[in-house]
Amino acid sequence: MKKEGFSGRLLGRFKSIQSAIFTVVSILVLSAVAIVTVVSLNYTRSSIYENSVEYTRAIVRQMNQNIDSYIDYMDNISSLIATGDDVQYYLYETEENTGDARKRLLTQFSTILKGREDIRNLGILRIDGRALINEGEQEVNPDLDIAGQEWYREAMESRDSSALSSSHVQHVVKGERPWVITLSRDIRNRTGSGDSDGVFFIDLNYSAISSLCDQNSIGEKGYVFILDEEGNIVYHPQQQQLYNELQTENIDMVMNAESDTVITDNGDQGKIYTLSRSEKTGWTVAACMNVGELLKNTRKAQSIYVLTAVALVVVALWISSIITRMITSPLQKLRDSMAKVQEGDFETADVEVPSENEIGSLTKSFNVMTHRIEELMEQNVHEQEEKRKSELKALQSQINPHFLYNTLDSIIWMAEGKKHEEVVLMTASLARLLRQSISNEDELVPIGQEVEYARSYLTIQKMRYKDKLEFQIDVEPSITGIKIIKLVLQPLIENAIYHGLKYKESKGLLLVNGYEDGENVILEVKDNGVGMDEETLEHIFERHKVNYQSNGVGVYNVQKRLQLYYGNSYGITYKSKQGTGTKATITIPKSQEDGHEKN
Numbered sequence: 001m002k003k004e005g006f007s008g009r010l011l012g013r014f015k016s017i018q019s020a021i022f023t024v025v026s027i028l029v030l031s032a033v034a035i036v037t038v039v040s041l042n043y044t045r046s047s048i049y050e051n052s053v054e055y056t057r058a059i060v061r062q063m064n065q066n067i068d069s070y071i072d073y074m075d076n077i078s079s080l081i082a083t084g085d086d087v088q089y090y091l092y093e094t095e096e097n098t099g100d101a102r103k104r105l106l107t108q109f110s111t112i113l114k115g116r117e118d119i120r121n122l123g124i125l126r127i128d129g130r131a132l133i134n135e136g137e138q139e140v141n142p143d144l145d146i147a148g149q150e151w152y153r154e155a156m157e158s159r160d161s162s163a164l165s166s167s168h169v170q171h172v173v174k175g176e177r178p179w180v181i182t183l184s185r186d187i188r189n190r191t192g193s194g195d196s197d198g199v200f201f202i203d204l205n206y207s208a209i210s211s212l213c214d215q216n217s218i219g220e221k222g223y224v225f226i227l228d229e230e231g232n233i234v235y236h237p238q239q240q241q242l243y244n245e246l247q248t249e250n251i252d253m254v255m256n257a258e259s260d261t262v263i264t265d266n267g268d269q270g271k272i273y274t275l276s277r278s279e280k281t282g283w284t285v286a287a288c289m290n291v292g293e294l295l296k297n298t299r300k301a302q303s304i305y306v307l308t309a310v311a312l313v314v315v316a317l318w319i320s321s322i323i324t325r326m327i328t329s330p331l332q333k334l335r336d337s338m339a340k341v342q343e344g345d346f347e348t349a350d351v352e353v354p355s356e357n358e359i360g361s362l363t364k365s366f367n368v369m370t371h372r373i374e375e376l377m378e379q380n381v382h383e384q385e386e387k388r389k390s391e392l393k394a395l396q397s398q399i400n401p402h403f404l405y406n407t408l409d410s411i412i413w414m415a416e417g418k419k420h421e422e423v424v425l426m427t428a429s430l431a432r433l434l435r436q437s438i439s440n441e442d443e444l445v446p447i448g449q450e451v452e453y454a455r456s457y458l459t460i461q462k463m464r465y466k467d468k469l470e471f472q473i474d475v476e477p478s479i480t481g482i483k484i485i486k487l488v489l490q491p492l493i494e495n496a497i498y499h500g501l502k503y504k505e506s507k508g509l510l511l512v513n514g515y516e517d518g519e520n521v522i523l524e525v526k527d528n529g530v531g532m533d534e535e536t537l538e539h540i541f542e543r544h545k546v547n548y549q550s551n552g553v554g555v556y557n558v559q560k561r562l563q564l565y566y567g568n569s570y571g572i573t574y575k576s577k578q579g580t581g582t583k584a585t586i587t588i589p590k591s592q593e594d595g596h597e598k599n
Contacts (some may be wrong), residue, residue, distance in 0.1 A: 020494025021324040028367040029316040044301045048244040053261055053274055056218055056287045059274040063224065064285045066212050068278055073324045074183050075162045076201055081108060082124075082200040091126050091198045092189050106136045118208035120180050121173060124187065125152075127197040139174040146199075155184035157201045164281055166232040167239070170203050179206040181234065213285075214289045229282035231255045232276050254286050265292075317408040329393045404434070410464040422463055429460050443565075444592075445520070447514060448480030454512055461497055467507055469497065475514035479521050484588055488558050492572070492584045495555055500582050520570075521590050528581040537576050555584070562588070 027265060081087060086108075089101035113134060123133030127147060131140045146152050152162035165182040180203035187198035213224045213235055231251050241247040253262055270291040277284045352570040376422055407430050414423045433456040451473060458471045489598040493510065501508030511526040532540070541559050551590060555572060562571040566588055576582035 019324075022320055025320040025324070026317055028555050029320065030313060033309050033312050033316070037305055040305045044305070048301065049272075052289060055270065055275070056222075056272075056274040056289060057260065058288045059218060060224065060274055060285045063213060064276040064278050064283075067209070067226075067283065067285070068280045068341040070208070071183065071214065071281055074204065077112060078162055078183055078185045078450070081105070082187050086123055087187055087200065088190055089197070090132060091124060091130060091187060092191055092361065102132065102136070105132055110135055118205050119202055120205050121170065121176075121203035122201065123172075124198060124200050125172070126187075126199075134171060141171050141174045144172060149202065151184045152199055154203070155186045156196055159183070159186060159196065160188075164228075164283075166228045166230075167209075167236045172201075172203075178203070181206065181209060182205055206235070210237075213237075215269055218287050218289060221293050222288060224285065224287050225249070227251060227254065227286065234283055250546065254284065261495055323518070323568045330521040395485055407433075407460055410460065426460055426463050429456055429463075432456055433460070443485055444483040445486050446480060447475065447482050447484050447523070448485070450484055450489055451475050451480070451512070451514065453487070454493055457490050457493060458510070458512075461493075463464065465497075465502075468504075469501060469508055471510040471512070473512045475523075476516065479514055479516055479590075482521055482590060483592060484521075484523075485561055488562065488586060489523065491558050492586070494556065496525055496527040496529065496582060496584070500527040500531065502529075504529050516590060517587075519590050521588050523588075524583060525584045525586075526581065531578040531580050531582055532574075532576040533578055537574055540574055541572075558586075562586070 009212075080409065086101040086104045090098045090105060093101075105124070109132075112122060113119060121138075123131060123138075125131045125140070125146055127135075128139065131224075133140065150168075151163060151165040157163070162183055162185045165184070167179055167181050169177050169432070170180045170182060171177050182201055182203050184199050184201040186196040187200055188196045189198070209226065213226065214237075218224065223237045226234040228234050230372055233242065233249075233251075236242055236249065238247050242249060249273070250264060253264070254275060257273070257275055260275045262275070264270045264273075272289045274287045274289070275284055407426075411423055411426050411430070413424060433453065455473055458469075458473075462469050462471065489512065493512070496510055497508075501510065509528050511524070513522075513524040513526070515522055519548060541556055555574075559572050570587050570589065573585045573587070574582065575585075
């Protein structure tokens with residue numbers, strides 16, 4: 001009772017609903033904006049940090065995957081050459097018998113070097129000095145101690161697998177000392193003792209790894225570097241400064257990290273390291289971000305929040321004033337009108353009822369609303385009918401882009417396969433199909449025309465799947481003139497192909513039948529595909545089960561359109577058995593007067 005008394009006294013302070021609404025809305029808006037602003041300011045730092053770390057984590061993982069793919073490719077090259085017979089002949093046969101093998105190896109080397117600018121050197125070496133490098137014209141460095149080369153020792157220890165070195169200065173070729181990363185693999189003498197004293201190596205340009213790491217930007221001051229399993233630097237954007245001790249890096253902290261994110265606690269000067277370790281190479285890709293740079297973004301975001309909050313308050317108050325006037329003005333008119341109706345004057349309704357405010361007037365006029373129920377019901381029926389028409393058009397409009405996408409995808413697939421004649425034929429079929437589909441703006445088309453839509457679509461799909469698809473169409477002539485809503489057969493046929501026949505190992509058969517059944521017309525789409533289990537069949541008409549990547553809106557769309565137009569007693573029914581096939585049956589009334597709508 002005390003609360004009601006206080007509320008009454010509070011409302012009594014306002015002479016109109018407009019001022020009361022404006023005051024309450026203004027207080028709510030100011031409170032909401034203030035709370036959101038405070039929460040946003042407090043949340044910004046952690047949010048920006050988490051988003052930056054997550055973004056960087058995704059980048060380093062992608063870099064690691066790119067590096068792994070790159071090394072995989074080079075490893076395949078090394079395996080292909082190192083295990084070949086030509087290498088055996090060249091290294092372990094007498095020089096008189098190695099001429100042909102040498103030529104074939106040089107041809108392989110030349111082909112690889114011409115196609116890969118990222119390879120500096122490649123060749124085969126034997127511990128006794130026998131060698132074949134690049135195009136065969138390069139000389140081995142006379143001071144080279146191959147047994148003392150770390151990449152050679154690692155290849156010997158790896159046995160039947162490749163070894164990957166850190167970045168180093170390579171001096172195998174006389175007169176050259178490039179920075180490279182060496183991938184090496186031992187060569188075992190299969191014709192003799194079986195010992196490994198030969199090696200195949202590929203020197204990768206340092207820039208190859210550098211380009212992989214420079215593909216993504218990590219802020220203005222961020223950078224990426226790579227460490228091997230021993231903590232040696234494989235790549236670093238300031239590698240020269242590190243070797244000259246002009247710059248330091250937290251390598252020990254990175255190598256000993258127990259998680260994929262490490263932070264140095266130095267305030268604004270601190271760094272955030274995001275790590276990704278490769279199981280293939282053993283390398284660790286580390287992305288380094290500057291905490292101060294993140295805080296700078298935080299301060300910018302906070303300034304934007306404050307300015308946005310001020311702007312929102314101003315706009316909200318302005319909109320609140322407009323809305324309150326819009327709300328109360330009709331209420332005032334309604335109050336006067338209802339007062340006149342209450343007196344029985346439906347034509348002029350000019351009787352005024354004294355009241356302190358709009359709420360009092362509405363209270364006195366409430367019972368008069370019963371006289372307007374019929375009018376409101378008629379209006380509601382009209383609105384529902386318009387809504388149903390809009391839903392029909394909206395659902396129908398979802399089909400054409402999906403079908404066009406799949407057909408164009410087939411044309412692209414054939415074009416990539418250089419099947420020019422089939423591309424021309426399929427494009428012509430598509431043109432005819434589209435011409436048919438847009439030639440009539442009416443929602444209803446004859447069943448004969450709908451069948452021709454299906455025939456054109458099946459012709460296109462048969463061209464795509466060739467020996468995987470056969471179809472037959474058998475529709476009674478007596479029903480071809482009966483009208484049906486557009487585009488109901490094609491989605492069901494598409495569903496049968498993509499989910500029934502596509503996964504069938506042998507050739508699939510799709511049947512389209514049409515006939516009269518009493519007062520109804522039946523259209524059937526049957527396939528001998530893989531069928532569906534009971535759970536899939538039970539949920540086939542549920543919208544959340546629709547696979548938008550394969551069949552668009554699918555059977556849900558067709559079922560919805562049919563039931564919106566003809567009523568819930570009509571539409572699609574499914575029968576299916578796994579391993580046997582599926583049959584979709586469309587039932588519509590033969591007489592269009594039974595339909596829900598007439599065009």
